[in-house]
Amino acid sequence: xxxxxxxxxxxxxxxxxxxxxxxxxxxxxxxxxxxxxxxxxxxxxxxxxxxxxxxxxxxxxxxxxxxxxxxxxxxxxxxxxxxxxxxxxxxxxxxxxxxxxxxxxxxxxxxxxxxxxxxxxxxxxxxxxxxxxxxxxxxx
Numbered sequence: 686x687x688x689x690x691x692x693x694x695x696x697x698x699x700x701x702x703x704x705x706x707x708x709x710x711x712x713x714x715x716x717x718x719x720x721x722x723x724x725x726x727x728x729x730x731x732x733x734x735x736x737x738x739x740x741x742x743x744x745x746x747x748x749x750x751x752x753x754x755x756x757x758x759x760x761x762x763x764x765x766x767x768x769x770x771x772x773x774x775x776x777x778x779x780x781x782x783x784x785x786x787x788x789x790x791x792x793x794x795x796x797x798x799x800x801x802x803x804x805x806x807x808x809x810x811x812x813x814x815x816x817x818x819x820x821x822x823x824x825x
Contacts, residue, residue, distance in 0.1 A: 733776035745798025
């Protein structure tokens with residue numbers, strides 16, 4: 686009778702040890718996958734923020750962007766992302782905030798092959814607007 690009990694205890698200990706080992710291995714594999722994916726996302730976001738990222742290769746597509754008075758830089762970033770001119774509206778917004786860019790209202794011609802810096806050079810320069818307003822009257 687005692688050998689059955691001893692065998693049963695030994696079997697339970699071996700099974701428990703094997704199950705814990707497999708659960709630990711699965712946990713560490715999942716953590717490694719999670720860390721790799723988070724690292725990739727962080728790298729991509731940082732590259733969008735500081736690298737020369739574009740949506741399309743040259744010659745790209747030309748887009749007419751109208752920025753109204755009072756629109757926030759996040760509104761402009763959302764418009765650009767919806768028109769597929771930028772890769773990520775959050776990286777574009779953050780880049781503008783870090784560089785203290787002031788987006789000017791107006792109507793601009795933007796190309797999908799432009800980098801974030803080139804887009805900022807255009808939309809922060811009111812003289813680059815194709816339609817300029819003077820005293821409430823539009824001049825072309």
